[in-house]
Amino acid sequence: EIRVWDGSTQEVLSPVYVQTPTGLVRKVIGSYPLPMDDNEALDALNAAVRAFDNGRGEWPTMSVTDRIQCMERFVGKMMEQKKAVVNLLMWEIGKTLADSTKEFDRTVQYIYDTIDAFKDIDRAGSRFRIEEGIIGQIRRSPLGVVLCMGPFNYPLNETYTTLIPAILMGNTVLFKPPKHGTLLHHPLLEAFRTSFPKGVVNTVYGRGATVVPTLMKSGKINVLALIGSSRVADSLKKMHPKSNRLRAILSLDAKNAAIILPDADIELTVKECMLGSMSFNGQRCTALKILWVHRSIADKFLARFGEELNKLKPGMPWSKGAQVTPLPEPGKPAYLDECLRDAEAQGAKILNDGGGTTVESFVFPALVYPVKDGMKLYREEQFGPVVPVVPFDDIEEPIEYVINSDHGQQVSIFGSETGQIAQLIDPLVNQVSRVNINAQCQRGPDTFPFTGRKDSAEGTLSVEDALRSFSIRTVVATKD
Numbered sequence: 001e002i003r004v005w006d007g008s009t010q011e012v013l014s015p016v017y018v019q020t021p022t023g024l025v026r027k028v029i030g031s032y033p034l035p036m037d038d039n040e041a042l043d044a045l046n047a048a049v050r051a052f053d054n055g056r057g058e059w060p061t062m063s064v065t066d067r068i069q070c071m072e073r074f075v076g077k078m079m080e081q082k083k084a085v086v087n088l089l090m091w092e093i094g095k096t097l098a099d100s101t102k103e104f105d106r107t108v109q110y111i112y113d114t115i116d117a118f119k120d121i122d123r124a125g126s127r128f129r130i131e132e133g134i135i136g137q138i139r140r141s142p143l144g145v146v147l148c149m150g151p152f153n154y155p156l157n158e159t160y161t162t163l164i165p166a167i168l169m170g171n172t173v174l175f176k177p178p179k180h181g182t183l184l185h186h187p188l189l190e191a192f193r194t195s196f197p198k199g200v201v202n203t204v205y206g207r208g209a210t211v212v213p214t215l216m217k218s219g220k221i222n223v224l225a226l227i228g229s230s231r232v233a234d235s236l237k238k239m240h241p242k243s244n245r246l247r248a249i250l251s252l253d254a255k256n257a258a259i260i261l262p263d264a265d266i267e268l269t270v271k272e273c274m275l276g277s278m279s280f281n282g283q284r285c286t287a288l289k290i291l292w293v294h295r296s297i298a299d300k301f302l303a304r305f306g307e308e309l310n311k312l313k314p315g316m317p318w319s320k321g322a323q324v325t326p327l328p329e330p331g332k333p334a335y336l337d338e339c340l341r342d343a344e345a346q347g348a349k350i351l352n353d354g355g356g357t358t359v360e361s362f363v364f365p366a367l368v369y370p371v372k373d374g375m376k377l378y379r380e381e382q383f384g385p386v387v388p389v390v391p392f393d394d395i396e397e398p399i400e401y402v403i404n405s406d407h408g409q410q411v412s413i414f415g416s417e418t419g420q421i422a423q424l425i426d427p428l429v430n431q432v433s434r435v436n437i438n439a440q441c442q443r444g445p446d447t448f449p450f451t452g453r454k455d456s457a458e459g460t461l462s463v464e465d466a467l468r469s470f471s472i473r474t475v476v477a478t479k480d
């Protein structure tokens with residue numbers, strides 16, 4: 001059956017406001033075809049299922065060399081679209097020109113690194129092993145149909161972080177762009193279409209709340225690759241009729257803490273905590289979302305941190321030097337305000353001038369102190385420009401906080417005495433997946449394993465880990 005699009009579209013709104021005769025409104029920056037209803041989503045799914053064809057399709061049986069050629073063709077065409085994609089990143093999610101350019105370049109580099117790692121995996125797989133009279137070739141084979149969904153804060157990079165390795169390993173994919181971060185994928189769709197065989201890469205639009213459950217309930221998704229919230233991941237997994245057979249590669253919520261010891265170098269700590277909590281307005285899963293500072297240096301640290309916050313320059317994403325930019329999620333300013341009012345009602349103060357002030361979709365960063373258990377900011381992942389700070393007297397207090405957290409992504413420790421830092425590493429690295437010493441939390445370099453414990457992740461991403469995640473080790477064996 002061929003269905004005909006009825007011509008309706010979904011408008012895409014920028015976080016940037018413009019003046020209209022009826023007042024200030026979010027600027028309309030484009031549209032995409034809608035509604036993509038359940039049937040259309042299933043059409044896309046079935047195209048991926050057909051292209052995989054139970055492992056007999058052109059793509060999963062194509063030689064590694066040919067698959068690499070297709071990917072190289074794609075990345076060549078992708079680079080031609082750099083200007084358009086960077087421009088849309090700025091308009092759609094409010095990311096600065098420098099960071100949007102970095103996101104694009106980092107993604108291109110990620111693709112090249114993944115191609116190299118894929119060659120290594122293939123070389124290792126082509127070696128034969130002879131043991132106990134059996135000659136075996138141990139390979140890596142694809143898993144089937146992968147559903148990839150990335151988040152709004154890295155709509156290109158984190159979508160491709162799963163999409164690219166999934167494709168290279170011989171899977172066929174469906175990808176659903178994030179609601180804020182859809183349009184920027186458009187310039188690249190033609191590159192996919194002309195670089196890979198039909199049905200290998202399929203795009204799904206529409207309201208995630210309706211379209212994605214339909215895909216999951218079909219039982220035809222073999223791998224769910226989601227970078228987003230643990231609540232969404234849990235509910236999607238349950239919808240799959242054979243959820244115990246579904247492979248899930250998930251990067252989810254986090255509430256990364258910094259632990260600032262009495263002998264921390266204040267300047268270095270302020271610099272790293274600023275980067276950690278303020279890059280892209282705090283909208284990174286790896287952002288520092290709570291700072292624990294030893295009471296003996298709290299005043300000094302807070303004074304310097306507040307000074308640096310006040311220097312941050314608000315501006316449009318394309319304006320030179322802009323550091324505070326519009327937030328793409330329409331409900332975020334109100335949510336952050338609720339967190340700030342809740343903290344104030346329980347005795348905390350906003351320490352910096354104008355902290356928390358909201359104008360249109362801008363929220364000026366706020367430094368909140370002293371934060372304590374019971375406040376929303378103590379446990380909730382604010383994912384925005386608000387920095388809660390908790391004083392401590394005993395090192396056991398922040399360690400207990402990390403242990404009792406539902407999240408387990410990363411921690412940063414700041415201090416000078418290497419012996420004391422060394423003692424903290426084991427207890428912490430057994431709770432989270434990365435401990436950063438005198439440095440902010442971050443995902444990169446992308447060749448490092450990226451994962452988390454508890455509600456923060458399932459499976460591991462990185463250049464090489466991702467290739468492993470989207471494949472299974474198989475054996476072709478014969479008797480010697």
Ligand code: G3H
Nearest residue numbers: 153284285286442443444
């Ligand atoms: O939002 C989550 C990202 O994985 C953070 O990546 O540390 O490179 O900013 P990043």
